Amino acid sequence: MKAELANRTVAALKEAGIDFVTYVPETRLSEILPVMKADGSFSLVPVASEAEAVGIAAGASLGGKRAAVYMEGTGLFVSTYNLLTVGERYGVPMLLLVAYVGSFEDQRNSYLFTHYGNKTKGMLDTLGIQYLIVDSANQLEGRIKDAVRMMHALKLPVALLFTGEFTE
């Protein structure tokens, strides 16, 4: 991700009230991590698995944090059970910041990713998780704001799938 987009993404998350981020770093959006760290207004929680990233974010959300989980799209498959048992079944708001690897617009798509990418939306639909695709810079701030509003209204996980310009 270009530095300018990383800066704008982090600024929009901050503006939307996100203050707690669990994550497993990946290859498309990782430039947001040093920006968030430098900003100082996020509690950053590195974890070993997206499964626990969801659980820890859920606990923080129930404790009053505005929580996000940053992961690669493959992590959605790792954390399916946790999204269902803690996120959806319990009804816990959290924002999923997902690098939508393997999608049409993924500029680094390859045989390594596309088998995940072409099932990502179907899997989110199955879980009942609402999502927006963010594939161009002019959508960025608006979609982050919309997704955060939706997650508070639903009291459920809501996903943003980053692809296109964000995967260059």
Place this chain on the structure above:
Amino acid sequence: MIRYDCFEWLAPQMTDQLVITSLSGQRVEWGHLSKRDADLNLGSMGNALAVGIGLALALPHRKVFVFESDGSVLLSLFNLPTLANLNPTNLAVFVFDNQAYSGTRISYPSATAGKTDLAAVARGSGIEHSVTVSDLEDFKKEATGALSEPGLRFVVCKIEESLGHRRITRSDMDLLETKYRFVRYLERTEGKPIFQGRG
């Protein structure tokens, strides 16, 4: 040592500590012995420790107790290195290890019935205060320490398999009601809104 005796001693000691329980008989027994708004019964395996970590990080001034089982911890072993590195000093984890998947009704042995030592796994992950207790007096010492002292604590409680929870009438409070009870309690005691989005 059986889990019910541990809980029967511990429940009256609790004041404003937050408690997260996993699945299995512990959910039923703790729910029977403790009726506090500060209890969050998750009703799933492999999630209680992660949720407890998140709560402990979000509310560093509150003591958080997590009650886990051997099967549940084994399902999410990646929690242990994460916990060690985050090192929340307001978190105490008690793993009630009966060395079996007793919910299967055939008492299928877990890995801790074989070669696996969960306290050693936790120590190897970097959790310094990681111990095993096998009798009620030692459990009381660890629980008293957790109640009165700061510091991350990981306590494996070796217990006999007990099926007493199957004779306890289960709560009719569903998961959403449990969540709202817990969150409204936190809003009252923390003096801040948790959920956003007014109608």
